[in-house]
Amino acid sequence: MIRHASGKELGIYHEGTRFLSNFEIAVERRYPLLLGSTVRRDNVLIVDLANPDLPDGRSGPLVRDSVHIFASSLLWDRAWYGRVRLQSYVRHPVDLELSFLFGADYADIFEVRGIHRIRRGRDLAPMVFPAQVRLGYEGLDHVVRATTIAFASRPDVLTASRASYRIRLDAHGETELELRASYEVDGLAGPVLDFDTAHERSVDLLTARGSHCGSVHTSNPRFDEWIDRSSSDLQMMITETANGPYPYAGVPWFSTPFGRDGIITAFETLWLDQQVARGVLTFLAATQATAFDPENDAEPGKIIHEVRRGEMPALREVPFGRYYGSIDATPLFVMLAGAYWRRTGDLELVEAIWPNVERALSWIDRHGDLDGDGFIEYSRRSPTGLSSQGWKDSVDSISHQDGELARGPVALCEVQAYVYAARRSAAELARVLGERDHAQLLDHQADTLRDQFEQTFWCDDLGTYALALDGDKRPCRVRSSNAGHCLFAGISSPVHARRVVETLLDDCSFSGWGIRTLDAGEQRYNPISYHNGSVWPHDNAIIAMGMARYGHKQACGRILSGLFAASVHFDLRQMPELFCGFRQRSDEGPTHYPVACVPQAWAAGSVFLALQACLGLDIDAVGSRIQLDHPLLPSGVDRVSLRNLRVGAASVDVVLDQRGRDVGVHLERREGSVELVIIK
Numbered sequence: 001m002i003r004h005a006s007g008k009e010l011g012i013y014h015e016g017t018r019f020l021s022n023f024e025i026a027v028e029r030r031y032p033l034l035l036g037s038t039v040r041r042d043n044v045l046i047v048d049l050a051n052p053d054l055p056d057g058r059s060g061p062l063v064r065d066s067v068h069i070f071a072s073s074l075l076w077d078r079a080w081y082g083r084v085r086l087q088s089y090v091r092h093p094v095d096l097e098l099s100f101l102f103g104a105d106y107a108d109i110f111e112v113r114g115i116h117r118i119r120r121g122r123d124l125a126p127m128v129f130p131a132q133v134r135l136g137y138e139g140l141d142h143v144v145r146a147t148t149i150a151f152a153s154r155p156d157v158l159t160a161s162r163a164s165y166r167i168r169l170d171a172h173g174e175t176e177l178e179l180r181a182s183y184e185v186d187g188l189a190g191p192v193l194d195f196d197t198a199h200e201r202s203v204d205l206l207t208a209r210g211s212h213c214g215s216v217h218t219s220n221p222r223f224d225e226w227i228d229r230s231s232s233d234l235q236m237m238i239t240e241t242a243n244g245p246y247p248y249a250g251v252p253w254f255s256t257p258f259g260r261d262g263i264i265t266a267f268e269t270l271w272l273d274q275q276v277a278r279g280v281l282t283f284l285a286a287t288q289a290t291a292f293d294p295e296n297d298a299e300p301g302k303i304i305h306e307v308r309r310g311e312m313p314a315l316r317e318v319p320f321g322r323y324y325g326s327i328d329a330t331p332l333f334v335m336l337a338g339a340y341w342r343r344t345g346d347l348e349l350v351e352a353i354w355p356n357v358e359r360a361l362s363w364i365d366r367h368g369d370l371d372g373d374g375f376i377e378y379s380r381r382s383p384t385g386l387s388s389q390g391w392k393d394s395v396d397s398i399s400h401q402d403g404e405l406a407r408g409p410v411a412l413c414e415v416q417a418y419v420y421a422a423r424r425s426a427a428e429l430a431r432v433l434g435e436r437d438h439a440q441l442l443d444h445q446a447d448t449l450r451d452q453f454e455q456t457f458w459c460d461d462l463g464t465y466a467l468a469l470d471g472d473k474r475p476c477r478v479r480s481s482n483a484g485h486c487l488f489a490g491i492s493s494p495v496h497a498r499r500v501v502e503t504l505l506d507d508c509s510f511s512g513w514g515i516r517t518l519d520a521g522e523q524r525y526n527p528i529s530y531h532n533g534s535v536w537p538h539d540n541a542i543i544a545m546g547m548a549r550y551g552h553k554q555a556c557g558r559i560l561s562g563l564f565a566a567s568v569h570f571d572l573r574q575m576p577e578l579f580c581g582f583r584q585r586s587d588e589g590p591t592h593y594p595v596a597c598v599p600q601a602w603a604a605g606s607v608f609l610a611l612q613a614c615l616g617l618d619i620d621a622v623g624s625r626i627q628l629d630h631p632l633l634p635s636g637v638d639r640v641s642l643r644n645l646r647v648g649a650a651s652v653d654v655v656l657d658q659r660g661r662d663v664g665v666h667l668e669r670r671e672g673s674v675e676l677v678i679i680k
Contacts (some may be wrong), residue, residue: 009112011105012080014183016310017254018112019147020518022103022161023181025069027051027096028058032069039572043236047071052192058095066090067169076198078190079182080128086176090171099164100179104147108312113253115318117186118532121311126160133160139311141378143186149396152178152194163468204555206235209245214646216611222568229573232605233599234269243286244279247266248607249306250577250597259284259304259329259601260391263336264538268605270343271612271619271645277340278349280543284333285356289363294381294584297325297389301363303333305386318384325385327378330360330368331418335489341432345621345648350429357426361442364419371411374452375416375469377409390415391539392482392517395529396524398402398468401477403523406470413465414482416453417489420446420514424490441478450491458496463503465496479503479519481539487546497550504543512584513541514559520581527591528580534593538602541609548613553632560610561635566590567607601670615640615656616679621648629679631663641668650674 012020025032035048049069054062068090073082111117124136124619131154136146155163167175178195193201216227220587223673237248241257249261262284266277287307289298296319297305305326313321334478337357337599341350368376378389386393390412398406423446457465459475465483466475483500486492503509508520511527514535518525527533544559562584567573577600580591597603607609616629623645633640638658644651650672652680657664666676 011107011112012075012181012580013109013252013255014078015185016109016308016313017145017185018107018109019104019145019219020102020181021105021107024101025049025071025084026099026101027067027069028054029099030054030487033064035640037648039232041232042074042199042206044072044199044476046559047073047115058097059093062090062094062678063234065487067094067096072195074195074202075198076190076193076202078184079180079193079198080626081193081195081198082179082181084179085174085176086167086169087174088172089173090169093171093173094169096169097164098165098167098177099162101162102133102149104135104137106139106145106311108310109253109255110310110312110318113314117312117592119319121668128158128160130154130158133163135160139314139434141311141314143311143314144184146184147181148184148189148190149179149181155447162198167202178291184589191672197671209238209273209275212273212275212646213644215643216272216608216640218637219642220637222573223564223637225488226564226567226573226575226607229411230575230604233604234265235602237599237601237604238276240617241279241283241614243283245275246283247276247601248278249602253595253597254306254600256309257283257287257304258666259306261328262334263329263332264542265601265605266336267339268538268541268602268609270339270511271617272608273576274344274346274455274646276339277336277343278346281333281337281340281353284329285353287322288356288359295319295381296321296323297382297385298322298655299324299329299363301359301361302367303329303360305389307330316336317336319382323382323385325378325380325382325389325664327368327376327412328391328415328418330363331376331415331422333357333426334360334422335418338422341429341622343619343621350432354429357429361422363424368419373473374449374516375411376419377454377471379409379410379471382415390482393533394531395452395519395528396529397470398471398476399478399522399524400474401523406468408471410471411469412482413453413457413467414485414489416449416457417491420449420453420491423449423488428441453491454493454496463490463499465500478522478524481509481515481517481536481543484539484546485542488542489546490549492550494550497546498552501550501552502545505558507583510558510562511535511581513562513590515543515577516581528593530578530593533581534578535566535590537575537606538600538609541606541613544610544613548616551630553614553616553630556610556613557632557634560607560614563606563610564636570598574598575606576600577603611640617642620646623675624648624650624673625675625677626652626654626664627677627679630652631665631678633658633663647674652676 012017032049037047050065051067068087070085121139127134130152157164247265249258262280266280289302308320423442427439427442468476518532525533544556547555576596576598618627642654653669
């Protein structure tokens with residue numbers, strides 16, 4: 001149920017607007033009792049309710065738990081579908097009034113988050129028909145947004161805020177009701193369907209997507225629950241756009257395309273599902289900046305930070321309609337293009353987006369490096385934009401050893417690593433396209449950056465890289481998780497990589513559940529903060545992949561085992577955006593971060609990247625080769641089955657078994673030409 005309360009985030013949203021702010025079920029004008037709820041793998045929400053005590057019931061007193069109310073609902077194609085079934089467990093007929101209470105406030109998501117608006121649009125007069133109600137709102141942007149609440153059977157009473165049914169249940173009898181709330185923007189609405197048809201179409205899409213993907217099954221039911229929930233969460237957040245599927249970032253605050261989030265989610269799932277990466281690359285190429293727009297922090301060639309629809313972005317009350325305040329999305333885009341090519345051999349897409357890759361590289365050289373020192377920095381131009389423009393975008397996330405905040409322009413350590421990897425990736429693509437001179441230049445630029453980075457950012461006494469350089473080129477000498485991303489991108493020397501691994505896994509950085517964003521010994525450490533001591537699953541998965549790159553497999557195993565142990569304590573095994581960085585304590589789960597997005601795309605994807613790191617799995621479609629480099633199974637898992645791994649036109653099923661201290665690998669099925677290589 002969605003109970004309307006000022007300042008609460010509950011509701012059903014569409015394109016950044018809350019189209020249903022209140023939906024409640026009442027039995028004889030009283031709230032039913034909640035028995036339990038869950039979300040199925042097909043993303044249908046199930047809620048079990050029962051009647052409260054009704055001493056003055058219509059057919060005599062009715063004790064609590066006499067009538068079971070089973071509610072199921074799903075979202076599909078611009079509509080919310082609900083079904084309510086009542087089952088009596090009474091030996092005589094029962095008369096009840098069942099009511100649905102509803103409302104729509106059309107609050108912009110930024111209003112819900114707490115931004116006060118001086119002016120709003122106007123509510124339109126409700127339109128009440130025999131079996132449906134239309135609620136509407138005309139915004140200051142002159143867009144009409146409307147919600148139509150339609151009932152499959154005509155209510156006995158229907159007003160602009162309530163639908164009531166007078167129901168007679170026979171002894172042990174049951175009845176069923178259906179309704180639909182559809183969303184309309186300037187006259188555009190989805191198809192009118194019933195619950196079963198909407199569910200069937202939703203399942204058909206999930207099945208179609210799954211048929212192109214690999215899958216993972218293990219010997220541990222709890223680990224499989226984590227995998228299955230993560231897969232379902234990802235499927236729920238993947239949205240079909242004009243440019244293909246795109247994983248929206250997170251619910252409730254970030255249910256929209258984010259450049260960085262989409263790219264990292266694509267990296268996490270690339271070995272299993274290449275269509276996500278293709279959709280992300282195509283979407284980001286289509287929205288790449290083409291001109292200077294200081295109000296939106298846009299420059300030619302820059303990859304978007306986020307896209308928002310809704311009244312406030314349209315009116316520029318917030319700068320996020322098309323906002324480009326991200327320093328890392330652009331090199332990450334180039335990195336993903338290279339990884340996608342290696343994983344798929346899709347030359348057609350590479351040729352299509354190569355101009356976008358070139359424009360991204362041009363942005364790095366011309367606009368990313370603000371002072372010509374060889375490193376790229378951020379400094380916002382929009383007065384209302386983000387002051388911190390890396391993945392840790394809190395205002396207090398970049399600081400010096402004494403806790404002083406870094407003044408810009410700021411050059412983040414992981415961003416330099418991304419640029420290094422982007423140039424390596426682009427060099428490979430350039431060679432594929434016959435541009436050998438360009439490839440040679442890019443490799444030379446990467447080599448130069450690596451040498452300069454190691455000299456400038458390495459802090460030997462800390463055993464890690466400086467978090468950043470501030471505007472005066474002073475290193476931010478703090479131990480943070482950002483350094484682990486440098487391993488992921490491959491810029492580190494093997495010696496420095498080993499030191500970073502040791503630092504990230506010591507007791508001040510590793511909580512037992514995962515690596516903290518900021519070391520517990522730093523001045524700004526706070527395990528309850530957003531970016532200064534919390535644990536982020538996607539951050540840990542990226543670090544694990546970086547550790548695997550340098551052969552530190554036991555370290556990968558510790559990270560995956562920590563995340564797995566944490567997942568057991570979250571409802572439905574649903575990995576949140578982040579959780580608090582308190583030390584792991586026996587017989588207690590991790591401490592929740594109060595306003596974390598659940599689900600969050602890159603958090604849901606973390607299990608797949610961390611598992612890939614442990615398995616040492618690399619897929620080279622161009623060379624028709626699958627490699628397992630010193631595979632390690634996560635703690636508590638004795639068998640991992642990888643099904644339908646596609647390599648070009650070929651596909652394989654591979655099973656890995658724990659055999660004492662060794663891991664055995666068995667090729668169960670192979671169709672087509674592909675080589676399986678095991679390194680031990």
